[in-house]
Each structure stands twice: as structure tokens, then as C-alpha cells.
Amino acid sequence: MSWQEFLSIAPTEEGIYQDHLRRHLLNLEQDESLLIAYKQVVATEHPVQIGSSDGFKLKSMSLVKFQGNKVMPLCELYRRYFRNRLGVS
DSSP: OOHHHHHHHTTSTTSTTHHHHHHHHHHHHTOHHHHHHHHHHHTSSSOBOOOHHHHHHHHHTTSEEEETTEEEESSHHHHHHHHHHTTOO
């Protein structure tokens, strides 16, 4: 598999991280507040301000990192996977 193929498959249900990503997705779907907050986080390329409780929970799930008082996805893989799976454009 080429590097380009790996990068295109990694943020999908076919990729090697599928179980890890799906577990996070299921956890988000169990909490409407976190789901809404994470949609805001992955919708943009810039750090966003969300509620402190949601920010703390998402950080403890290792889904975000803080930049000052704002958050952004922990990694680009999360941004790409969750944008697609949560229907965020």
C-alpha cells in the first residue's frame, strides 16, 4: 500500500484505526451535548470555543487539545473521520 492510499483509507471504516475511531463515535453518540460540541470542533480548521465541561470531557477522551481556552481535534485523522461520520461539511 502506498502512503497516499494509506492516508486516504485511514479515516474510514476500512482503515486500520476503524475500531478505535468507531469506539469514539459510539461514545459521542451517547451524549448529545458532546456530539454537538464535537461537530463544532471538527467543522473548522481553527480552534473553537466550546463549553468548559464539554471541552474537559472531550480532552479526557483524548479527542481534542486546548490552544488557550479554545479546542481543536487532537489530530487531523480525527477531523477527517468525524467530519464524514457526523455529516459535517
